[in-house]
Amino acid sequence: MTDETGLRERKKQRTRQALSDTAIELFLKHGFDQVSVADVAAAVEVSKPTLFRYFPAKEDLALHRIADHQGEAARVVACRAAGQSPLGALRAHYHARLDAHDPITGLNDHPVVRAFNDMLYGTPSLLARLVRYAERDEELLAEALAEADEAETAADGLTARLAAAQIITVHQRLAQENWRKLAAGDTAADALPEAHAGAELAFDLLGAGLSARYAPKLPGEATSR
Known part of the structure; x- marks a missing residue:
């Protein structure tokens, strides 16, 4: 893996983690059903299509927290x-x-x-x-x-x-x-x-x-x- 490839992968991991962490914070504050995918994307300053490239479904944003299991x-x-x-x-x-x-x-x-x-x-x-x-x-x-x-x-x-x-x-x-x-x-x-x-x-x-x-x-x- 080149340095450039490794940098891209680290950036993707940071974005994925930021999306999940922000989503969970919003879900816990306002309720899962009251927060939209658009709300999460806006909070992290990415587009909805970008969010869906990382998480195919809204539920996956929350379940990423236990994905390591x-x-x-x-x-x-x-x-x-x-x-x-x-x-x-x-x-x-x-x-x-x-x-x-x-x-x-x-x-x-x-x-x-x-x-x-x-x-x-x-x-x-x-x-x-x-x-x-x-x-x-x-x-x-x-x-x-x-x-x-x-x-x-x-x-x-x-x-x-x-x-x-x-x-x-x-x-x-x-x-x-x-x-x-x-x-x-x-x-x-x-x-x-x-x-x-x-x-x-x-x-x-x-x-x-x-x-x-x-x-x-x-x-x-x-x-x-």
Whole structure:
């Protein structure tokens, strides 16, 4: 990559980030449905066509904030420790994210994060767009699971796709449950033990159905916290 190409890419990244940050600020201040794409473009001093080159839909302006989590489950499976099962790695990773109060788990009560999650889970069009993000997560996770499963056939891959759909859906439901607890008035610290318990239940249920392929009992691998 030449210096000129690198400069152009950095400029594009700055513009993309400015568009998303400005949009979210406006959404949180005025409401998602009350802010138009034209409002965001004007605030950043770009044209609407330019904005749409960066973000195909208004919802993508908001969801860019969590875009770095795209493919995270697949990366966890691909980079798991030797001797660790895919589901065991995902379980451990999720508990670690809860302890870190990662916003993606829904268990973060910082005012700005709470406001963003309230907007996300309270806006039907954002939830619908989130489904599109989840579909891509499923695809990437299915690929990682298929590579991890010696019994899977490249021509089929159905088992991996079914497993990925269940795992990504569980992640979404756990995040929504955590958000509901905070929306009801709990602090993140108070809700943390119950969030861990909910995650354990969810992964136990996943393990009961997926154990033969993705969560076999391996020597020395813990099954709970």
